[in-house]
Each structure stands twice: as structure tokens, then as C-alpha cells.
Amino acid sequence: MKEKRAVFKENTYLISQYHHCILPDDLRAKADAQKTSSIDFSTRLNPMGNVFQYQHSGLNLDGLINAAKKQINQYPDNRYLEFRTAAADFIGKGITFANVVPGSGTCELIRLILGCTLEKGDIVLTPFPSTPEYALNSVLFGARVLPLPPHELLLAEDDVLSCARLVLLSNPANPGGHLIPRKELRLFAERCAENKTMLIVDESCIELCDPSQTLAGYTFGNDYLVIIRSIAHSFSLPGLKASYAIASENLAQYFNNGRLPWSIGAFSDLLCTAVLSIEGGINSRYLEESRQLIQSQRNYLMNRIGRIYGFSPQHSDANYLLVDLKDLFMDSRTLTQNLASKGFLIKDCSSFFQAEKQFVRIGMRTQEDNDILLKAIGEVLTETSKEDARERLEVTIESAASGAAPASRGTCQYYPCHFKGQDCTFCFCPFYACEDERTGGKWIVGSSGNRVWSCENCTYIHQSTLSRQILDILMEEGDTEANIQKAWSKILKPLL
Known part of the structure; x- marks a missing residue:
């Protein structure tokens, strides 16, 4: 009798569930004992706060929730025509609802696109470093991931591109925050199309950076280019699960046929449609002021963090900073955990750098919050220095005794x-x-x-x-x- 194969595909065992800043049990117990409330710097959310709290947004949250309540007893229209139309109008550049693919989040959309394109043994090119979800989702479908430094990726020879099924990158980069200029990325997109290699550009935070650098306007007639956009990051709404992708009509239809039906619930559908319909769209007062806040706080944090010994913030165009800790006396995981025990969450980037514990990512918040974080960093460094000093003192005494x-x-x-x-x-x-x-x-x-x-x-x-x-x-x-x-x-x- 032929032996049955394992229930799960082999590659399923290579991935793990994603958790957002989960503390180890000992640190969680310590934080609970101190009744520490957390301030989250680990995300890439808009530091302006969610758009419904912005006084000039023109959005009535209570009214939208009441309207959504009337729809919870029926299935949503799986075409999501209003949502897709609002997304198209928000982007502009001649995009219509036929170019939009709705999804419950950027991760779901990436998995949809990979699932529709990848076969076992395919090669996926990604920048190094980049978010681990890119590699994990590619591996799930049997692909082999080839990470390349960003400059090498954009200058890859045609024989390299032609061997790859697709390229997956974020703009601005995650975790580094560098924004690739549209002109440079457009030339790369054209080369990908010539080599029949799919290019997926994750533009999750581009509204908070420089939306004029989007490649969305170059999707027409290009069946090898997909743009992914996030509502959660730009409008600080992580609790509303809705996002969208932009592609040629032909490609969008293909992905709409393959996506999970009714993946956006009634509340998220109605509320996010209203958000994308905000007056001024990409140049709304809310987003304009958000970009101004981010620029001022990015400069402020670059200066303040750069003055702390052992902290080397890297250049960023985005609403987050990558900080190199190679000269610090503690690694990224230790710093992250020590800050978390005080109620401050930053992103340990070990998973971005193949387990190298040298980098952390810090998201922008208001100056008041940023100052509180800086103070907490000072406290952690002082406390750790004292602990280290005591250990060294014990070594000195033992050495002398011997x-x-x-x-x-x-x-x-x-x-x-x-x-x-x-x-x-x-x-x-x-x-x-x-x-x-x-x-x-x-x-x-x-x-x-x-x-x-x-x-x-x-x-x-x-x-x-x-x-x-x-x-x-x-x-x-x-x-x-x-x-x-x-x-x-x-x-x-x-x-x-």
C-alpha cells in the first residue's frame, strides 16, 4: 500500500505565525506588576493619529458606524465597487475601479499575488534587508528567495531578471526608509516587463513620504507591475482590515478572480471607503500636515538619537528610522526587551537581518512621545551600565583574590x-x-x-x-x- 504524504506541505513547516511585539513571559510579568502602559514606536503608523480623530477630516465616525450596522445582516457585495472607485479616485492618474484589487490587508494581497503566480522552484528576488514576510510567503508557495543589496537588485543584469518569476520590494524601503525615485524605479519596472518578470512594489507608507513618486500611473498596459497600498499605515487605522492593489485591467481582473470572496467586512468596507473619499485625496489637509509632522520629527529624532553614544540612525525618507547599534554595549534584542519592560515598544530588526542583533527600527510619534522615549533610553542605558559595572567589579575582586x-x-x-x-x-x-x-x-x-x-x-x-x-x-x-x-x-x- 502506498504511504500517504504528510498532511501539510513541506514548506508550511518553514513559516511561523506573526505576532506584533509580544513580550517574553518574564518581561510581561514585570510590566504587569508595574502596571506599565505601552507606547508603541514599533509600527509604521501615521504619527498624526487616526484620521477620525483629526478635527478637519470631515468624517463622522458615529454616522458611518450606524450606517454600517444596517449592513451586518447581509453579505457584502463581493465586487466592492464603491471601495474600488474611492481607491481609484484617491490615487488619480487615470486609475479606475477596474484597476483596483481589494483585500483585507497588504499581507493578504501579497499572498494572493504570490499564490496566483509562483510555482515550486521559482526564484523570487527581494532587497536585503526587507520585511521577512516577503521571504516567508514566497517559501510557502515553494519558491527560492534570492536577497540582493538594493543597488544590486535595481542594476541586476537581464539574465538574472529573466530567471526570476517576480521581484518583491517596498518603497519606501522597510526597515531602512529610503525612497527610490520614480524615474529610477520606472526604468527597472520596464526592464522587468521586458524580461517577463513580475514586479510587486509595496507602497504601504508612500503617502507619508512623497506620493508623487508612486508607480501607480505606469500600470496601464503593463501586465508585469502591481502596486500595493495600505490604509492602515497612512491613516493610522490598523483595526480596520482593508487595503488594495493597483494593476492593469487585465491583471486586476485575474487577481480579482482569484481572491477570497467577502474578505472585507461591512464596517471596514464602509469606513475605509469614506476615508479614501476624504476631501483633497492624497493632498488632503490631514495627509499634508502628517507629512510635515513626520519631516520635523524625523529631523528631530535623527539629531537627538545620533547624539547618544552607540546609536547610529540611518538616513530615512519615511516615518521611521533604522538605528545601527554596532557600537552599543548591548544588542538589539536586549535594548528592545529592556525598553518594553518600561512600556516602550520599538522594533527589533533581527528578523530583517538574518538574526543579526544589530539594528532596531523606531517609528515617528509626536515630539512629546519622542521625548519620553529618549528619556526611557537614557534610563535603560544608565541602569544597564550600573549592572555591567557591578559584574565587572565582582570580576575585579575575584581576580585580586586569586x-x-x-x-x-x-x-x-x-x-x-x-x-x-x-x-x-x-x-x-x-x-x-x-x-x-x-x-x-x-x-x-x-x-x-x-x-x-x-x-x-x-x-x-x-x-x-x-x-x-x-x-x-x-x-x-x-x-x-x-x-x-x-x-x-x-x-x-x-x-x-
Whole structure:
């Protein structure tokens, strides 16, 4: 008897369910104990807030909800003609409802397009880095994903493009935020069409960046180009599941035939149709002011975050920043979790960079919220530094107890932090932060906006005689904290 194959396709085991910023159990318990409410910087939502709360939107949420209530006892019209017409008018550029494919979200639309085009063994080209959903959904349908640096992808030779079934990229890029100019991307789209390679451009955040750079106007007659748009990101409405794709009439019909019926519910259909019909469309007052807010806060955060040691924000055209942490003393996951325990969610980008824990993504919010985040970053760095200092102190004590000489730190990036020939037995001061200005230390405002105790003008701990006397007391039997207080009272206090 022939053995049955496994119930699930082999590639199904290679993907996992997506969760939005789920905390580990220990951090969740800590946050719950502190009754910490979260401020979410991990998303790419419009920092202006949802469009229904905007006083000049002209949208009556209560009235729309009452109208939607009357429709919940019947199936929606699967053609979604009003929604598709509103989306077409919002885009402009001669687009009609026949060019629009409705969906419950960008992920559903991407899966629809991949499901209608990919076969086992096909090659999918993506930029590196890019959102992991692109690769996971491609693998689900049996494709092989070839990630390329963005500049290499756009300059790929014809023999590379011709071997690929499709190219999937976001503009602006996610997580980097770089916007590819329309002229450059149009030339690439033309080359994809010549090589019969489908190009999917995810424009989820382009309304918050520069909507004039869209490729939507080049879909006419091009059966190898699909544009995906998000309502959730642009109007800060993640709870309403509706989005849309734009393609040639021929391609749109093909995808409309293949999509799941009734994927947009009555509430989302009616409310999102109203949102897309907002006065001014892409140039509505709401979106114009949103873009102004984003630009000002992007410049503000670039400047403030760039002044924090170990944080290197990358250039961005979008409503989010990619921050390189390679020079920080903690990795992206540790920073993300430590901030989450205080109620601040940022995006750990390990999944974008093949598990490399070097980058985080921070979404724009209002300046008030951004300042609160900066303060929290300062607190996390200070607390972690103290923990690290205590660990290093224990190592110093153990090393001295074993008779080993303290390790030389002449190669330290801060050496000499006070004077040439200083004693570096204690890399971190056991008395930090003593808060006694008689030592030469003082309170300063750090780059994150927090008050920080600066030891720049204090040299006591690096004087050989004093450091040995302090170490001798710290090595005595008893509690380390008690010994620290004893050393302070007996050695340092008489000198002040």
C-alpha cells in the first residue's frame, strides 16, 4: 500500500505565525506588576493619529458606524465597487475601479499575488534587508528567495531578471526608509516587463513620504507591475482590515478572480471607503500636515538619537528610522526587551537581518512621545551600565583574590579617561553615582535628555594607592554593598 504524504506541505513547516511585539513571559510579568502602559514606536503608523480623530477630516465616525450596522445582516457585495472607485479616485492618474484589487490587508494581497503566480522552484528576488514576510510567503508557495543589496537588485543584469518569476520590494524601503525615485524605479519596472518578470512594489507608507513618486500611473498596459497600498499605515487605522492593489485591467481582473470572496467586512468596507473619499485625496489637509509632522520629527529624532553614544540612525525618507547599534554595549534584542519592560515598544530588526542583533527600527510619534522615549533610553542605558559595572567589579575582586594582577586597559577606547598612567584596577567606579560634587563629579544633561552623573573631573578611583586600599576593603568578608559603603567612609570621605 502506498504511504500517504504528510498532511501539510513541506514548506508550511518553514513559516511561523506573526505576532506584533509580544513580550517574553518574564518581561510581561514585570510590566504587569508595574502596571506599565505601552507606547508603541514599533509600527509604521501615521504619527498624526487616526484620521477620525483629526478635527478637519470631515468624517463622522458615529454616522458611518450606524450606517454600517444596517449592513451586518447581509453579505457584502463581493465586487466592492464603491471601495474600488474611492481607491481609484484617491490615487488619480487615470486609475479606475477596474484597476483596483481589494483585500483585507497588504499581507493578504501579497499572498494572493504570490499564490496566483509562483510555482515550486521559482526564484523570487527581494532587497536585503526587507520585511521577512516577503521571504516567508514566497517559501510557502515553494519558491527560492534570492536577497540582493538594493543597488544590486535595481542594476541586476537581464539574465538574472529573466530567471526570476517576480521581484518583491517596498518603497519606501522597510526597515531602512529610503525612497527610490520614480524615474529610477520606472526604468527597472520596464526592464522587468521586458524580461517577463513580475514586479510587486509595496507602497504601504508612500503617502507619508512623497506620493508623487508612486508607480501607480505606469500600470496601464503593463501586465508585469502591481502596486500595493495600505490604509492602515497612512491613516493610522490598523483595526480596520482593508487595503488594495493597483494593476492593469487585465491583471486586476485575474487577481480579482482569484481572491477570497467577502474578505472585507461591512464596517471596514464602509469606513475605509469614506476615508479614501476624504476631501483633497492624497493632498488632503490631514495627509499634508502628517507629512510635515513626520519631516520635523524625523529631523528631530535623527539629531537627538545620533547624539547618544552607540546609536547610529540611518538616513530615512519615511516615518521611521533604522538605528545601527554596532557600537552599543548591548544588542538589539536586549535594548528592545529592556525598553518594553518600561512600556516602550520599538522594533527589533533581527528578523530583517538574518538574526543579526544589530539594528532596531523606531517609528515617528509626536515630539512629546519622542521625548519620553529618549528619556526611557537614557534610563535603560544608565541602569544597564550600573549592572555591567557591578559584574565587572565582582570580576575585579575575584581576580585580586586569586592573586592575579588587574588586567591592563591601556587599549580601552576611553584610555586615558583622566590622566596618562592612571590605575585602571576599577574600570567602573564602585561608588557610582556617589552624587557628591566635592569629588569633582557633577550632574549634566545627557544626549538622551536625562540628568546623568558625570565623573569626568573625579580622579580618586584611578590613583594607585587609593585604588589598592579600596580593593583591600572590598575583598573583606561580608556583603559587597556593605564593603562599598565602608570603603567610601574610610578611604574617600576623609579626602573630601
